[in-house]
Every structure is written in C-alpha cells, then in structure tokens.
Amino acid sequence: MPEGLEAEIWRRAAMPLIGRTIECIRVDERVAPPEIECRLVGARIVGVSRIGKVVLFDLADAVETETLGLHFGMTGRLIIDGVAPIERLEYASAADRPKWDRLRIWTETSVDGASEPVALRLNDPRRLGRVSLDPDFSAMGPDALTLRRNELAGRLRGRRLAVKSALLDQTIVAGLGNLCADEVLLWAGVAPARPVDELTGADVTALAQACREQLPAMLRRGGSTAGRLDPERRAAPGRCPFDGAPLVRSTIGGRTAVWCPQHQR
C-alpha cells in the first residue's frame, strides 16, 4: 500500500529527526548499498522531503552523499523513534519483526535513553523496498497531489497505453499506486482500460482535478485506503458509491482494477 500518500505521512512523521546527527547504521545489504554505513555516520539530517513515493533525507557532512532515499516497495513501513505512523499496512503483515528491518539508524538522542529506541527503522517483510544514495529523479513525472491538466496532457502525448497503466507509470505521474489510481479514475468517470489517445480534453481535466482534490482529502483521512473504494469494497466489490451500479474487478497492466462500468467510460 505504500503510495505517495503514505510516503507523505512518513515524511511528516520523520521531521523530528531534522537537526540530529547519525551515530550508527545497520543495513540489510540485499536492499541497500553497503557503503551507506561509512558514508553517513557522522552526517547531520537537515531536511526531510518526498518525491513521488520516495522519502528523502537531506544530509550535511556526509561523505560524497547529499541524500538518502527510502523506497517502500509493496510492504515497507517506517518507524520513527519507536513509533509507527501507519500501524497497519493493507496487504502486509500486521507483525513488526526485527528480522524484517532493512535499515536502522541511531542518532545521538536515541542512543541516550535506557530503552534505546532506534531513531529510524525501515521494516519490510517482503524485501521489495530499497535504500538508495542520491537517487536520480530526472525521469520522474509531476507529483500527483498537485497535478495540472497541462502537465498530464503533455506526459500522455503520443502514448496509447491504458489510462490506468499511465497513471501508475511514475515517469508520467509520480506518487500514484494501485488504490489511488482506481480512486482517481472513479472520481474522474474514466474507465481504466481506455487508451490514453482516446481521452477527451474533458477527461484529462477531470483526471487532474480528481488528483488535486481527492488525494489531499484522502491524505487527511489517513492515506490511500481512505477513499471511496476502501479495501473491503475492493476485495468483494459491492456497488458503486456514486450510482449504486455493481462494481467490476478486472486486470489491467497486471494489477487489479475495481471500477464502475455505469459511470466510468
């Protein structure tokens, strides 16, 4: 479930780390560069930002490194000072086993305490998440939360893939995952399998508007599972929350799409 909305929740939760110095690091070398330890110990966290689904820690005094990037994959979650801002990840284990920690960072304030909570833990059972140094975002599309109609139109120009596949392509729009993509299509009234070269100008406008209006609303309510198509409704598609027509489940781009054939065209 970690989509851009979850990354934004974690970014905000990580703000208290700003100003702290990294004292100790442990990584799972299968998902993180081994040199991270010698490069980052002694560095200071000077900012926390987000691009799409990636949380970024801006560093000062690190060795040949500006930024630490956290990619959560399908089941990664962030724990800051022992607190998980998102306790339950949909489709992921509810457990939090230490053996699933892929990155641990201790800072000076966290080493002090008797209980010694780790300042930052990336806990990921399925190990599809990644830790990166100075990640390259040159190909990344505009962020979904602030997407403008013209930005979307520009990124879709010359393409013919299904609109849902386009929304999930991070080089077209950054931050949307499977749940948010379905939610945006539901609000915009666009069928997920529609090829993008057949979309009208009004469709593109509606898609961008659905992103700008619905994604922040979902963020306030708790993330990508806080939409009209909640996980229960996805699992056993009931009726469309807008018009009551039976919802349909289909596979597009290898992912499950839930949509309403009545009003999504």
Added chain:
DNA sequence: CGGCATGTTTCGCC
C-alpha cells in the same frame, strides 16, 4: 496448499 497482494525492474516482442 494455491492463490493473491499495495511496487518496481527486466525481458522480449513488435
């Protein structure tokens, strides 16, 4: 036990 799952990367085919 088999099937399914939020994401990204890789492969092979036009």
Added chain:
DNA sequence: AGGCGAAACATGCC
C-alpha cells in the same frame, strides 16, 4: 529506437 505488455522479484497471509 522505443513503447508496451508480461513476467519476475520476495514473502506473508487467507
């Protein structure tokens, strides 16, 4: 060459 779809990745859970 590059767009696109399918498969692969890894692993827990129902």
